[in-house]
Amino acid sequence: MASRAKATIFDIAREAGVSKSTVSLVLQGSGLIRPETAVKVRKAIEDVGYVYNRGAANLRKAHSNVIGMVINDLTNPFFAELAVGMERVFQSAGIVPFIANTAENPVRQEEVLKSLMEQGVAGLIVSPARGTTPGAFRRLEMAGVPVVFAMRRLPESRIPVITPDNHRGAYLAAAHLIGKGHRRLAFFGGSADLVVYQERLGGFREACETLGIAARDITVIEGETSRRGGIACLDTALATSEPPTAALCFNDAVAFGVMLALRKRGLEPGPDFAVVGFDDVVEAEHYMPALTSVSVDTAGLGERAAHVMLKMIQSRTTRAEDHIGAVNLVIRESCGPDRRARNRPAGMGDAA
Amino acid sequence: MASRAKATIFDIAREAGVSKSTVSLVLQGSGLIRPETAVKVRKAIEDVGYVYNRGAANLRKAHSNVIGMVINDLTNPFFAELAVGMERVFQSAGIVPFIANTAENPVRQEEVLKSLMEQGVAGLIVSPARGTTPGAFRRLEMAGVPVVFAMRRLPESRIPVITPDNHRGAYLAAAHLIGKGHRRLAFFGGSADLVVYQERLGGFREACETLGIAARDITVIEGETSRRGGIACLDTALATSEPPTAALCFNDAVAFGVMLALRKRGLEPGPDFAVVGFDDVVEAEHYMPALTSVSVDTAGLGERAAHVMLKMIQSRTTRAEDHIGAVNLVIRESCGPDRRARNRPAGMGDAA
């Protein structure tokens, strides 16, 4: 059953009684071959258990059909959603994207990028790891491989970027909090070496300024972009003399952490302390209480990035327009104080 | 700046004043070349902006160094954790694994598998999609590509499998519930076409039988393996005349859904209805209430799978031992009734 040495187009040719060139033509679906010949060849392909060798083909062909997705943190469901969006469009283009995880590690990222290049990728969609050096993508540029950044960007770089409107999202969220009557606000999580962070914090600050919140009433605490980071942020914030009463979190993971920490202290997220997240991952809606968050249409951005990529490959360019995706604030229960009647524990309360 | 046509070893050879063979040797880190020559060549490599063409190399070399991970649902954090475990060991072997998502779709899986084969993968770690036909991996076998299944398996197949001890995990969980005094038990989520489902349900049933729960007191409800599925399961279960008081869920996602649905009805997960999950994803610990779950050491299983894969490649075999990973029940708050003092809402309760 198991075929000996792997079959090549020559084996097919022999089997079908044609030349290797004919087989190649059939493989490429050329209209030049007679239908009955094609049928014969296809049968032979099946019979010998042939598997196409794309590496060999790429040696002659101009471009491969491999597209890489380089993602900084696969365990964040946010990036999985992004990946899913991209896959939707690549699939309909007959392309199988390969995903590689850099685990937020620039060194690892370097390896991944190198490996992908050696593989001869046609293009790369990248959410760069924290601490990526400006030169990390120079080789790609030199080789003329199209690259687009998704969700994150590098400080000064000419690589096209697909991101949500971080500034506006943060502005909306902060304005909402202020509108609810909060006067002492915090921004939790993230770190200043990320451009996204600058943008989100910028929007937050602008809202505060415009709507009359004094700078000394603003608490900014950097931290890990994870649940753990959120817990830490809340703890240090509440330790101050005049603690904030509401926080915008760098992302939903941080917000979940904050809510958890509130509960641990016996405080109820929403009524006792307002929290707003960013990204609106699917869990946000299902959390308890449901998290108010800035929705960024993750999958949509993924699709967009994929389309841009496809277009770049097609027109063999390495440039493209940036795309700033629309955002909107999804208001749920985690930001008081228009307190809905909270369900009392262990009772047959009215179904929500 | 951008180099013209991509550089080859010939360009390097010319630049360094040596032969292409010498360059090749240097590239492979051969000890045969004189150190100063190697230095010269390496400088030339840098100067011409060379990128290694692995496709061309694989044409002559026996084996590639690409390993594929085919995953059925990337948005389930469980699989992301699995992937992370694998990456750890591949990284230290100098291998960059490529991840591809099948989105639980056998057709998509077929495409992914085909693409990976064409790419000349050295091996594949696969968590097969639901509804995978037995023949789906025949081509791989014919081509002699090592494959290992992780987490899931196919009904009858000789491909080695790395899974947790599903039977035992479910047994432990059910026994715990029964020990707590529950007499009417449910098994929520999953579907019978999955071998894992059979195993988990089997363990559950065995515990019930052994510990004296009558068959008519057992409710089994199949459903999506997602939050949504969990919600649906609870709703139909509570609609029966004698509803269960506790449930073992097919996985944590289902359990989260169940808890959510309980809350929606004003019931408190734990005191009012016990729920136990399976997989123990990181969120389980951080949920509210924290979820009791069967811990399977996901990352550890990923590492194990990667090691097995490496060994198979090295010894060029397509066979290996199955590996059944140890499990243990992590008891948290979601399974009453030894009710800890639940925190009352909106008060300064004692910190947990």
Place this chain on the structure above:
DNA sequence: GCCTATAAATGGAACGTTCCAATAAATCAA
């Protein structure tokens, strides 16, 4: 029937590596 136009199939070179066998250079024993 012969010449031309079209359709179908083919051989050969090229792609960028690796690996083997062979050469060239350096070292050593006599």
Place this chain on the structure above:
DNA sequence: TTGATTTATTGGAACGTTCCATTTATAGGC
């Protein structure tokens, strides 16, 4: 010096495709 041995380096063939320029078969026009 000569030959043997070791150490470095090299040319050529091969890997499995694609693509171009040809060749061969088929059909059409007269």
